[in-house]
Amino acid sequence: MRLSYKNNFAGYFKFYYNIVGNRLLVYLGLSIVISFLDGMGLSMFIPLLQAVNKSGNQPSNQESLGQLHHLTDWIQSLGFDLTITTVLSILVLTFLIKGVIKFVQLSYYASLKMIFLKKVRYKLLNNLENLSFSAFLKVDAGKIQNTMTNEVGRLFLTMTSYFSAAQSFAMLATYIFLAFISNYQFAILVCLGGVLSNGIYKTLYKRTKKLSIKISEKGSSFNSFLIQAVHYFKYLKSTNQFSSYSKKLKDVIAQTEILNKRIGLNKAIATSIKEPVIITIVSLVILLQVNWMGATLDSIILTLLLFYRALTALVAVQNDWQGFIENVGGIESITTVSAEMEGERETIGSVHPGQLKDQVLFDNVSFSYGSKKALDGVTISLPYKQTIALVGESGSGKTTIANMIAGLLLPDEGTVSFDGIPFKSLNLNQYRNKIGYISQESVIFNDSIYNNITFWAEPTSQNLHRFNKVLEMASLKGFIQSLPDKEKTQLGDNGILISGGQKQRISIARELYKECEILIFDEATSALDSETERVIQENIEKLQGSYTMVLIAHRLSTIKGADVIYLLENGKLSASGSFEEMMSSSTRFKRMVSLQSV
C-alpha cells in the first residue's frame, strides 16, 4: 500500500480505495441505495396528493405531476388502489427499509473506520521501523508523533466528509433526476442555483484548504516542543526555564488557534449565506411558476418539495465538502511524511548470517556525518568470543564504531564484514538479532521490571528461570527482592522511578536475557557507584569468553581484561594491543591511565 494522492475528486477516491479496497464500494453502494429509497419515499407524496385530491372530490391533476404520473400508474397496475392508507403504508414501509439499510451502513462504517485507522497507522509504523538510522538522526520527532496521532485522526475525518458528500451528492442527483422528469424548467433552476452558490463556496474552500495545511505544520511543531518539554522536564524545572520554554509552546498554541478561528470564520460565512441563497432561489422559482407558467397549487407544492429536498442535499454536499477541506491538511501531511520515510528506507541485503565463527572486521573504514569526518581509515577486528575495548577522548569516534558494529551506519569507504560477508549484502535485521546494545542512555520502558528485561515474554517456568539467572548476572537480585512488588514493580516513564545505576543494570539484564552473540557496552558502567561498578565489572569479566564483546569506556581500569584495546584519536586509530602492550608501546595511553590513577 502506498500513501499518495492526486489533488482532485477522483484522486482522493483512489487514495481511500488504496487503503480500504472494495469495502469502499460496498459503503458507497449502501449510500446509493439509501438515496434511492429516500427519493422513492418522497415520490410517495405525489400519489398522496392525488389521493387527497380524490377524497376531496377534486379532479386529479395528472399534468402537474409531469412524467411522474408513471409512478402512480405503476402502483395502480400492481393492483393497489390509490387510497390515503395504501400510499401512507408504502411511505412508512419505504422509510422503514431505509432505516434498516442506514443501520447496516453505519455499522459497516464503524468497521471501515477501524480498518482504515489500523492500516494507516500500521503503514506509518512500518515506515518508521524501516527508516535508516542515518535518516533517523535528521528526523523531527514532533512531526512523526503529530502524524501518527492527530493527522491520522484528521485524515479519517476527510474520508468521513468525503463519503458523506458523495452520499449527499447521490441524493442531489436523485432529486435532480426526479425534477427533470417532473418539470424540466424547475430542474434547470436547481442546477443554476447550485452553480451560482458554488462560485461563492469555491473561494471559501480554497482559503480553508490553505489554513488546514498550516494547522498540520503547527501541530508538528507543537508536538516537537511538547516532547522536549517532557523529556527535559527535570532540567527545565530545576533551572526555572520552564516558563520561558512554555512561552514557545504557548506561541504555537496561539498561532494554531488563530488558524482555527479563521477556519471558523470561513465556516460562519458559508453556513450563514446558505439559507438566504436557498430562500431567494425558492422565491424566484415560485414567482416563475405562478406568474409565468400558470402552475396549480399541487404542482407548486410538489415543486417546492422536490426543490427543497434537492437544495437540502446541495447544502449537505457543501457542508461535507467544507468539512473535508478543513481537514485536508491531514492527507497532505501523512502522504508527505510517509513518502519522506519511504525515501529513507534502509536497504537490507539478502545474505543470512549464520553463527559468528571468525570475526567482524572493519577494513580501512571511513565515515562522515555530512561534512564532519568521524572515522578515517580505521581497521579493527572483533574476533569470535573475544573482548575488544575502544578508548579515546570524547568525540574520537568510539560510538560511531559501535553504531557500525550494530549495522546502524554503513561505511562511506572501506568495508565492515561479518565472517567475510560485507554488511551491504547482509540481512541486517537478522544480524541485529545477535546484537546486545547497552548504550550511554539506558533504555527503560514504562512497564514492570519483568517486562523490561524479558521484553514482554510469557512468564512460563522456563522464562522465569532464565529471568532469575540474568538478575544474578546483572547484580539485580538483591535490589528486586527489596522492592514490595518485586519484579512486578513499575519503572515509570523512561525509568524515572529508579536510579541511573539501576537503569543500567536492567539494560544489561535485558541483553543477557536476549542471549545475544555480540555484546556492545557503550559507557555501560558510567553511572554506577564504585562498589556496583566493581560488581558489574566482575560480571562483565565473567561474560568474557562466552560472548563476543565490545567495551567503550572512559574509565580505563574497567577495560584491563580486554583482549585488544584500540586507542582512537580524531577518528583515526593511533594504537592497539593488550593493556600491558599499550602501557609499554603507547605513551598517550600510558598518560591517560596515569591521569586517571591520580
Ligand SMILES: Nc1ncnc2c1ncn2[C@@H]1O[C@H](COP(=O)(O)OP(=O)(O)OP(=O)(O)O)[C@@H](O)[C@H]1O
Ligand atoms: N549525528 C551526528 N551528526 C553530526 N556529527 C556527529 C553526529 N554524531 C557524532 N558526530 C560527530 O562525530 C564525531 C565522533 O562522535 P562519536 O559520538 O563517535 O564520539 P565518541 O568517541 O563516542 O564520543 P563520546 O566519548 O563523547 O561519546 C564527533 O566529532 C561528533 O561531534
